C-alpha cells in the first residue's frame with residue numbers, strides 16, 4: 001500500500017464552495033475515484049447552518065473539510081462514533097496534513113451517501129465495521145487536509161505577493177518570515193476558496209508527523225463528561241411519540257390476534273398498531289408507552305416458532321461435529337498423518353450465543369415528511385439502512401436522510417445487515433400514518449430477547465504430534481450458523497459454502513504445521529445472528545490458542561517457546577508474542593494457586609498478544625489480576641486511543657470469558673437483563689498494561705482485535721494454575 | 736402534583752405517581768444527560784443525587800423526590816464534581832460515553848463521602864455502574880486523580 005508521495009487531483013475532482021454566510025467557506029473535495037456529476041443545488045452542505053453555494057455553481061457534498069472565516073476547521077466524519085475514537089482519529093489525519101491547531105478542529109457526522117462517504121474497503125457502501133475506519137480513511141483524509149493546505153498557501157502567496165515556497169504553515173497559522181506576513185486559516189478562507197485545485201498533493205513522510213503518533217485529546221470527551229452528548233435516546237422532536245414493541249415470545253412466532261383496549265386506556269397512550277414483528281404501542285413518553293405495552297393482550301401463533309433449548313442444540317451440534325463439512329483449508333494429508341502420529345490430542349469446545357448488550361439499548365427516531373423520510377440515529381450502516389427504509393416506504397434511497405448521532409456502544413449490533421431495528425421503526429411510522437416523529441425504544445429486556453446474537457458454535461479439534469512433540473497434523477471443524485447467509489454480503493463473503501466469518505482466525509492458522517484441514521458445518525436456525533466485536537475470532541481464537549497450549553503441554557514445552565518455533569515466517573505475530581512475554585516477565589515464578597497464560601491472534605490485520613495472570617481462590621472462584629497486552633497496528637495514529645481500545649476490547653472479551661451467555665429453554669431466551677446476562681464490572685477489571693509495537697506500516701484497526709485474545713489467555717493461565725482444561729465459554733473451574 | 740427541586744430550580748410535575756424519577760427527568764423535565772440502561776438498578780446509567788446521595792432513578796418513583804433536591808449531571812457544581820469532571824477529560828476516560836453520566840455521579844458521591852478512597856473503596860463504590868466499553872482502568876485512575884486534586 002503506497003501512502004506517501006504525490007497524488008494527482010484534477011480540477012474537476014476538486015471543488016471549492018463558498019457559503020455566503022457568517023460561517024465562511026467550505027473547501028469541498030472530491031477524491032479520485034469518486035467523481036460524479038450532480039445537479040445544481042443551492043443548499044447548505046452537511047450540518048451547515050444554512051447559506052447558499054455561490055461558486056462553483058453546484059452543490060458537492062463530498063466535503064471532508066470546511067474552513068470558516070471564524071477560523072474553525074470542521075472535519076466531516078463518514079464513520080459512526082460509537083466509542084472507538086474515530087471522530088478523533090479521522091480528524092487527526094486531516095489536521096496533520098492541514099497543519100491545523102488541534103484546538104481549532106470541530107467534527108461533524110457525515111450524511112448518508114454511498115458515492116461520497118463510502119467505506120473504501122466496502123465498495124459503494126457507507127458503514128463502519130471490521131475495524132476499518134482508520135485503515136480505509138488513512139490516505140483519503142490526509143489528502144483532504146493536504147489539498148486544503150495547499151489552497152490556503154496559494155491564497156496567501158497571492159495576497160502577500162510572495163512565493164508559495166516561502167510560506168510556512170504551523171498550528172493554524174500561515175507565515176511569510178522575511179515579509180513579516182502572518183494570517184490565520186479563517187482570514188484566508190475566503191480567498192482560498194477561489195484558488196485553483198492543486199494538481200498534486202504532497203503528503204508528509206511519517207517523520208514529519210506532529211499529531212499522528214501523539215496523544216491528541218478526544219474530541220468527544222467534554223460533551224460525554226458533562227451530559228450534553230446527544231445519543232438517539234436523547235432526541236426530542238415536536239409532537240414526537242415514543243414506541244415500544246411487544247415482540248414475539250419465541251423467534252418465528254407471529255401475532256394471531258390482540259386486544260388493544262386496555263393499552264389504549266392507559267393515559268398518554270396514543271396508538272396501538274400491528275407491525276410485521278409484533279404490536280407497537282405509542283405514547284407521549286416512555287412510561288405511558290411502557291404501561292400501555294404491559295396492558296396489551298396478545299395471542300401469538302407459535303406453530304412455526306423455534307422451540308429448542310440450548311442443551312438440545314448442543315447435542316445436535318456435537319453430532320454434526322463428527323461429520324465433515326465444507327472445506328475452508330486443506331493442506332497435505334491430515335487423516336493419513338494423524339494415523340501415523342506419535343501422539344494424538346483432541347478437544348471439543350462449546351461457545352454460547354452472546355448478546356451485544358450495548359449500554360444504550362436499541363432505538364431509532366424516524367419521521368415521515370411529504371418528500372421523504374428523516375432518521376436520527378447512531379447509524380452504523382448508513383447506506384444499507386437508507387435502502388432498507390426506502391424499501392418500506394416505496395421511495396428512493398436518496399429521499400431518506402440520516403442525521404448522525406453518537407451511539408452508546410454497538411459492538412456490531414447497529415450494523416445490522418437486515419437493518420432490523422430501522423425497518424421496525426419504519427413499519428411503525430408507516431402503520432401510524434401522518435407525520436409525527438416516532439422514537440422506537442427497546443427496553444433492556446427487548447434488547448436481550450429480540451436478537452440479534454453472536455451465534456452458538458461447537459468446535460472439534462484433533463492434532464497429531466511427532467516423536468519430538470512437533471505438530472504434524474491439525475484438524476479443525478466448526479459447527480454453527482452463518483452470519484452472512486441471506487445478507488447483501490453473501491456474494492463476496494460466502495465461498496464454496498464457507499462463510500468466511502465463521503472460519504476466520506482458524507483457516508488462516510499461522511502456525512507452521514505441514515498438514516492442516518479446516519472445515520465448516522453451517523447450521524440453519526430461526527435465531528437471528530450477527531457479528532459481535534471481532535466476529536469469527538470470538539470463537540476461533542479461543543479454539544486455536546487453547547489447543548496450541550494443550551499441544552505444548554503434551555510436548556512438554558513452554559507455551560511461548562512452542563509458539564515461537566511455529567511462528568517463523570510470521571514476524572508480526574512473533575513481535576507481539578515476544579513483547580508480551582518480555583513485559584509480563586514470562587517464566588518468572590508465580591506462587592501457589594496462581595497461573596500465567598498467553599495467547600496471540602491476528603484479526604483485521606492487527607496483531608495482539610496478551611498475557612493473563614490469574615489467582616484461584618476457594619470455592620472454584622478465580623480472579624484475573626493483571627493483563628499485559630502487546631499490539632502491532634502499524635502506525636498508531638493516536639497511541640492513547642489505541643491503549644483505550646486495547647483495555648476496553650480486552651474487557652469486552654473478558655466478560656464473555658467470565659460469565660456472559662444467552663441460552664434458550666423451549667425456544668425462549670432465558671436471560672433478560674444485566675442480573676442474569678452478567679457483564680464485566682469494575683471490581684473484575686484486571687490491571688492492564690498496553691505496549692505498542694513501533695511500526696511504520698500503514699495503520700490498521702484497533703476496535704476489535706483485543707477482544708478475542710483474552711479468553712484463551714485466561715483459560716491457559718487457569719490451566720497452568722490448576723491443570724484443568726477448559727472446553728467451554730464462559731469459563732468454569734471444576735471441583 | 737409533585738414538587739421537588741432539580742439542579743436548584745423548583746419543579747412541579749403533574750404526572751402519574753408511579754413514573755420512575757428517571758423518566759420524569761428525561762421526558763417531563765427534558766434533561767437527557769441521565770441515561771436509561773436497564774430499568775432495574777443493574778447498570779447505574781440513571782444515577783442522580785437525591786439530597787446529595789447517589790440513587791438509581793430508574794427504580795425510584797418520582798414521588799420519592801417529593802420535597803427533596805435532585806441533582807443530575809447537568810447540575811453538578813461542587814468542588815468534588817469539578818475535580819471528577821476535570822480528571823475525566825484529562826484522562827480521556829470516555830469511549831461511547833453512554834454510561835459516563837452515571838459513572839461521574841457515582842464518583843462524585845464517593846469523593847464527597849470519602850475524599851481519599853482506597854482501590855477497594857473505588858471498586859466497591861463503582862461496582863453498580865456498568866461500562867460496556869470497559870473504561871474501568873481509566874475510571875479508577877480518574878477518581879484517584881480527582882482525589883489528589885481535592886487535597
Ligand code: FES
Pocket residue numbers: 770771772773774775776777778779780781782791792793794
Ligand atoms: S437504568 Fe437505572 S440502573 Fe440501569
Ligand code: FES
Pocket residue numbers: 083359408409829830831832833834835865866867868869870
Ligand atoms: S463508555 Fe460506553 S458504556 Fe461506558
